[in-house]
Amino acid sequence: MALLPHLNAGRQDNSFPNKQQMAYQESLCSTHASFNQQETVQHYLERGSDVHVLILDSCKAFDSVWHDGLRKKLYDGGVKGKLWTVIDKLYHDMESCVLIGNMQSRWFTLQQGVRQDGVLSARLYLLYINQLLDDITEAKKGALIMYLNTGCRTRADEVALVSSCTCNLISLLRTGASHSPPVRLSVCSG
Numbered sequence: 001m002a003l004l005p006h007l008n009a010g011r012q013d014n015s016f017p018n019k020q021q022m023a024y025q026e027s028l029c030s031t032h033a034s035f036n037q038q039e040t041v042q043h044y045l046e047r048g049s050d051v052h053v054l055i056l057d058s059c060k061a062f063d064s065v066w067h068d069g070l071r072k073k074l075y076d077g078g079v080k081g082k083l084w085t086v087i088d089k090l091y092h093d094m095e096s097c098v099l100i101g102n103m104q105s106r107w108f109t110l111q112q113g114v115r116q117d118g119v120l121s122a123r124l125y126l127l128y129i130n131q132l133l134d135d136i137t138e139a140k141k142g143a144l145i146m147y148l149n150t151g152c153r154t155r156a157d158e159v160a161l162v163s164s165c166t167c168n169l170i171s172l173l174r175t176g177a178s179h180s181p182p183v184r185l186s187v188c189s190g
Contacts, residue, residue, distance in 0.1 A: 141172050
């Protein structure tokens with residue numbers, strides 16, 4: 001059974017993925033995300049307004065997906081029945097080991113992380129952070145061009161928060177930090 005086409009099947013609305021998410025979307029790419037951010041900044045500068053950008057890059061994004069949180073987000077997002085059970089089984093008591101040359105470590109249980117290069121991994125990650133992006137977007141503190149919210153441009157694990165004032169930028173950051181249930185993402189520095 002191909003699982004990927006069924007991930008949206010149980011959803012009652014068209015809210016996934018968040019409209020700010022540019023990664024892993026048909027007809028969208030990194031260039032679109034960069035263009036969106038550049039045009040937003042240019043829009044504010046051309047009008048003599050202040051503009052502030054804070055780029056959040058999740059460290060080891062796919063490795064940070066907390067399995068219990070993913071299960072809850074899948075269920076809350078409308079994934080139920082056999083599909084939920086199949087995905088649950090994929091990540092229940094998931095084990096791994098380290099292989100260096102011919103030496104292998106003992107097997108250990110993983111409580112977080114989606115499979116690297118897995119067919120479902122990107123989609124599961126997007127679903128995992130979708131509510132966070134919704135919360136930041138719905139805060140309405142980010143940049144606007146006309147009525148279009150452009151203040152939370154996202155490319156997979158990189159979120160660019162854009163606002164015309166630092167107080168709103170801090171508010172967006174707090175919205176993300178207080179996200180519930182927590183997504184357990186850490187932000188890279190540097």
